Amino acid sequence: MDELHASTVPEFLGLLKKIRGRSGLSLPKIAGLAGLPRSQAYSMLSRGNLPTKPEQVRAFVTTCGLPEPQVVRVMELWAKLQ
Structure with a gap:
């Protein structure tokens, strides 16, 4: 994935959505594998705010x-x- 760049919060959230889309995994599956609450996985992509916990971002993109x-x-x- 060569296009890993984001200079604004909306761009970063778009990047997370793109990463999720390319994974082929559903949000519930990602949440389960990453050890995240399902609601947190959904809010990371839909809330419109930058995720606040780095460990959750790392778990999300790693998964x-x-x-x-x-x-x-x-x-x-x-x-x-x-």
Whole structure:
């Protein structure tokens, strides 16, 4: 996934949606595999706010199948937007 960039919160949320879409997994499946409450998985993509817990963002994108260098990149983007 070469297009790992986001300079605004809406762009970051769009990136998370794209990552989820490419994973082929449903949000309930991601939540279960990542150990996240189902409501948290849904709110990460639909709330319109930047997720507040880095461990949940990491668990989400890791479960979606991103390799570690891309996970690190997503976390850097998240940190810049905080």
